[in-house]
Amino acid sequence: MSHELTREMPGETSRERLLAEAFVEVADSLNGDFDVAEFLQSLAVRCVELLGVSSAGVLLADPQGELRLVAASGEHAWVLDLFALQQEQGPCLDCYHSGTAHTNIALSGLEATTAWPQFAARALAAGYEMTQVLPLQQGDQILGTLNLFQAKPQFLGPDDIALAQALADVATIAILQRRSLERSEVERGQLQEALTSRIAIEQAKGVLAERWKCTVDDAFAALRRHARANRLRLAECAQQVVTGELDTEGIRRV
Numbered sequence: 001m002s003h004e005l006t007r008e009m010p011g012e013t014s015r016e017r018l019l020a021e022a023f024v025e026v027a028d029s030l031n032g033d034f035d036v037a038e039f040l041q042s043l044a045v046r047c048v049e050l051l052g053v054s055s056a057g058v059l060l061a062d063p064q065g066e067l068r069l070v071a072a073s074g075e076h077a078w079v080l081d082l083f084a085l086q087q088e089q090g091p092c093l094d095c096y097h098s099g100t101a102h103t104n105i106a107l108s109g110l111e112a113t114t115a116w117p118q119f120a121a122r123a124l125a126a127g128y129e130m131t132q133v134l135p136l137q138q139g140d141q142i143l144g145t146l147n148l149f150q151a152k153p154q155f156l157g158p159d160d161i162a163l164a165q166a167l168a169d170v171a172t173i174a175i176l177q178r179r180s181l182e183r184s185e186v187e188r189g190q191l192q193e194a195l196t197s198r199i200a201i202e203q204a205k206g207v208l209a210e211r212w213k214c215t216v217d218d219a220f221a222a223l224r225r226h227a228r229a230n231r232l233r234l235a236e237c238a239q240q241v242v243t244g245e246l247d248t249e250g251i252r253r254v
Helices: 012-028 036-051 077-085 092-097 111-116 117-125 159-213 216-229 235-243 248-253
Strands: 056-059 067-072 102-106 131-139 140-150
Touching: 012 036, 036 056, 036 067, 036 140, 036 159, 056 077, 056 248, 067 077, 067 140, 067 235, 077 140, 092 102, 092 111, 092 131, 092 140, 102 111, 102 235, 111 117, 131 159, 140 159, 159 216, 159 235, 159 248, 216 235, 216 248
Parallel strands: none
Antiparallel strands: 056 067, 056 140, 102 131, 131 140
């Protein structure tokens, strides 16, 4: 089976330019319009360009802890198959569970053929000789893995491994930033909803207290009883009082 073309390692000037572009992309990820999938796709391509590997992919854990491919440097079927296989066995699964990088793995070597026989056989059949897996991790939190494949049996040196881990760390930062933004947006929405509900309830209490010539505490108690008896949200019931949609004498009689 054919495989993706192996890129030559870029020269120093070219690598510096590519690194600068990669970190500009990270900076762009801090805005609200950031697309995680698009960013990770670009990062996978950057890995191929910067490290001279044949292909790269980012796998993230879903809420059930299953690794899912979210970005790849190429869309060839055999590459996607290798990433998908690692939901069941492979260095990505081991890396995700342990948080430990697996580097310079010879796919025909004893480690690969013993620990992941099906994965190693499929990778070799696809034309790959080496693989690297690095965790996407911050502290004790492991989000997924960065997986690299090489068609040539060439080891990556310590500097290249460090760069690969830096790119994995960049991916981690971007993902956590996006999740933080989404969480903030949800929290802001929830806060606004809570504030709006509180205003409606206060208004309804005032309407009922004025209408019935009672205390606001008594008005609130009657409003809450009516909401519970009719399986309504208190804020919804209050809004109906304010807009005049609800028979307030009916509330008083509950």
